[in-house]
Amino acid sequence: MAATSDYDWYILFPNHHEGLRLNSELKLRGIKNTIAPTPRAASKSCGISLIVLEEDLLVIDQVIEEKRINIDKIVQLPAIKNWKFRGC
Amino acid sequence: MADYRQMWSDLNMDLEKHDLLCEVLPEAFGGVYLSQENRPQGMDFYDFVVSEIHGVRPSELVEHRKNGGKVFGTFCVYVPDEVVFAAGAIATGLCGGSQFWVPGGEKVLPANTCPLIKASVGARLDKTCPFFLIEDMVFVGETTCDGKKKAWEILNQDVPVYVLDIPQMKREKDIAAFEQEIMDFIKKVEDVTGNKITPEALGEGIKLINNKRKALQRINNTRKASPVPISGKDALLVTQIAFYDDPARCAQMGNKLADELEERIAKQEGVFPADAPRILITGTPMAIPNWKLHHIIETAGAAVVVEELCTGTRYFENLVDETQTTIEGQVRALAERYMKTNCACFTPNPGRLDDIARLVKQYNVDGVIDANLQFCGLYSTESYLVKQKMDELGIPVLHIETDYSENDFEQLRTRVEAFLEMLGK
Numbered sequence: 001m002a003a004t005s006d007y008d009w010y011i012l013f014p015n016h017h018e019g020l021r022l023n024s025e026l027k028l029r030g031i032k033n034t035i036a037p038t039p040r041a042a043s044k045s046c047g048i049s050l051i052v053l054e055e056d057l058l059v060i061d062q063v064i065e066e067k068r069i070n071i072d073k074i075v076q077l078p079a080i081k082n083w084k085f086r087g088c
Numbered sequence: 089m090a091d092y093r094q095m096w097s098d099l100n101m102d103l104e105k106h107d108l109l110c111e112v113l114p115e116a117f118g119g120v121y122l123s124q125e126n127r128p129q130g131m132d133f134y135d136f137v138v139s140e141i142h143g144v145r146p147s148e149l150v151e152h153r154k155n156g157g158k159v160f161g162t163f164c165v166y167v168p169d170e171v172v173f174a175a176g177a178i179a180t181g182l183c184g185g186s187q188f189w190v191p192g193g194e195k196v197l198p199a200n201t202c203p204l205i206k207a208s209v210g211a212r213l214d215k216t217c218p219f220f221l222i223e224d225m226v227f228v229g230e231t232t233c234d235g236k237k238k239a240w241e242i243l244n245q246d247v248p249v250y251v252l253d254i255p256q257m258k259r260e261k262d263i264a265a266f267e268q269e270i271m272d273f274i275k276k277v278e279d280v281t282g283n284k285i286t287p288e289a290l291g292e293g294i295k296l297i298n299n300k301r302k303a304l305q306r307i308n309n310t311r312k313a314s315p316v317p318i319s320g321k322d323a324l325l326v327t328q329i330a331f332y333d334d335p336a337r338c339a340q341m342g343n344k345l346a347d348e349l350e351e352r353i354a355k356q357e358g359v360f361p362a363d364a365p366r367i368l369i370t371g372t373p374m375a376i377p378n379w380k381l382h383h384i385i386e387t388a389g390a391a392v393v394v395e396e397l398c399t400g401t402r403y404f405e406n407l408v409d410e411t412q413t414t415i416e417g418q419v420r421a422l423a424e425r426y427m428k429t430n431c432a433c434f435t436p437n438p439g440r441l442d443d444i445a446r447l448v449k450q451y452n453v454d455g456v457i458d459a460n461l462q463f464c465g466l467y468s469t470e471s472y473l474v475k476q477k478m479d480e481l482g483i484p485v486l487h488i489e490t491d492y493s494e495n496d497f498e499q500l501r502t503r504v505e506a507f508l509e510m511l512g513k
Contacts, residue, residue, distance in 0.1 A: 016140050036118060040114065051122070084119055085497060
């Protein structure tokens, strides 16, 4: 998902089941979200996170509450507008 | 956040060193994959697998072990996974595709060994990959190159390695020899698991792996379309993950993705313009997370539409005959299917040249990039014959030799861009 604003918003979860549940609920509602490995700047633990758009945050909060999805936190990070190749 | 540290610690991993890999992965994956536009929704599953790459699947394998099951780790497309699953065990791919593991391999292997072998050995010796540390896992090596043959002897000092003898020619007596080798492998798997492999069980194993192949074939068939509905990078990722994932889930998720790609074709929806140059990559395997060449090609505006690689068509083309009802008949069918795969370890190996020529036509390819990992004498030498064959067909070829590092990234990009310009599209 290419960044259109200055920040990316990452939703972090206690486990992948919760992450996949939210991913599925958001897809059902047509809300854009991308599964991504959690960046180190957001958490020292690895695993899935969801990248979402800032303008969708309010409605995503509602989905989280309505579906009782457990999340760890929502983290705002500077958007990477020009991804550079990095091997690993 | 998902915390797998306890599991990693129980597996005796070097957590501090492994953490360095965890730190790099999000940026590496983001740069190659999340920077793409209009990816199929079905790629969500594969993004999830990568995000949890050292967590979800290893924890399934650990659970399988706790329940008394056995795990077999393999390094090659010639190992018949059907046999392993027929005994109620799990086979998982172990090939290393990361530069991170190369120095660990170089501690015991010559520097002029191919990076795939160095990374595979290094991942085990450095204790930085959970797949290599599953308790009592049976490592299954094979004889597809000299580097591997010697590496197994060294790896065997750390963990027992069972070696499958792969024929080097394809005469009838070689196919018969491979039949016997599969029979011996069945005995080994039965001894390890304590489970008898019946014709019914092997029949189920054959169907299981065939179904995975069929799903991968469906996905790859969609890449014949113009505009192509999925990037080469994404298609490569799907194949890479197929080596590790549960085969039934792999087939299920693959078919789901294929449904979406077929819908895209019906809507003329693609990820590259219809006139983008169409590239076939042939050569040595690209084990996860080796995405370098695909990234260079596709960020230069061309689409990789097919891979004649072990992480490509060699992995999923050709099905095993499902009609056999005796172990002897099934083993013959397995030997025949696996001996249809054309690796450069065979001499002569005209089948591979024919495969490339056929794929060039089927996928309407504009140019071939023949890429081999450094120090792979087999594929490097065969590149002469690949070029000769493509010259006959009038298909431009670029031969590349590279490794897992970032050092040659810009040089490769310059060469690839010049090649694409030469295609004149």
